Amino acid sequence: MKKIIVAIDGYSSCGKSTLAKALAGRLGYAYVDSGAMYRAATLYLLRHGIGIGEEDAVEAALDDIHIRFERNPSGNRTLLNGEDVEEQIRSMEVSAVVSEVSAISPVRRAMVRQQQNMGKHKGIVMDGRDIGTVVFPDAELKIFLTAAKEIRVARRYRELKAKGIDISLGEVEENLAHRDLIDSTRDDSPLRQAEDAVVLDNSHLTPEQQLDQALQLVHDIAGATT
Ligand code: DC
DSSP states (O other): OOOOEEEEEESTTSSHHHHHHHHHHHHTOEEEEHHHHHHHHHHHHHHTTOOTTOHHHHHHHGGGOOEEEEEETTEEEEEETTEEOTTGGGSHHHHHHHHHHHTOHHHHHHHHHHHHHHTTTOOEEEEESSIIIIIOTTOSEEEEEEOOHHHHHHHHHHHHHHTTOOOOHHHHHHHHHHHHHHHHHOSSSOOOOOTTOEEEEOTTOOHHHHHHHHHHHHHHHHGGGO
């Protein structure tokens, strides 16, 4: 089967990374969580006390932000300048401002450049908000993942609770609504469904069922041209 690029976009907590990870595993492809890159950049700025409004300082900091991914027995790890920050980037402190950071154009340019490099040899599944529209507009398969709002909130709540994070359902709902709004209304590459994307609503699908549907889509595209 020929190697393709699979772009998965959608709102926060739609299950994009669950699907992308599983799909990459089954296909033997690389998996890139582009949101983790924006989160790592946000963590860097927070740690260095660089305000989101300080455009010049943010732009200067980008040269010092090097992100890569590693796989170890506990899964995919995000490395910021060589340090494993997988846990820190999922904190509420980062979640609270990551949408604002990812709306900054120089930040997007730096991340998109790195993401396009990662896809040079195809055989990659990348999830995010602008993967099918900006990062890989020529991706062979674009999936736009959706799920009902209350299901997304419940999933995210369970995920955070499982990590021992003390948070209320209302706070989770507020954070998701806040990020949805900023992600879809920012000037630079807002979240939107690519015209040629396949919409997959996983509100009532198990992870296995959504994986089967996505695998079928891959086989329809990549298998047909073997
Ligand atoms: O997927 P996530 O929730 O971890 O992403 C964190 C934030 O990063 C999200 O609020 C929007 C931003 N993001 C983006 O702007 N573009 C991407 N390709 C991926 C994420």
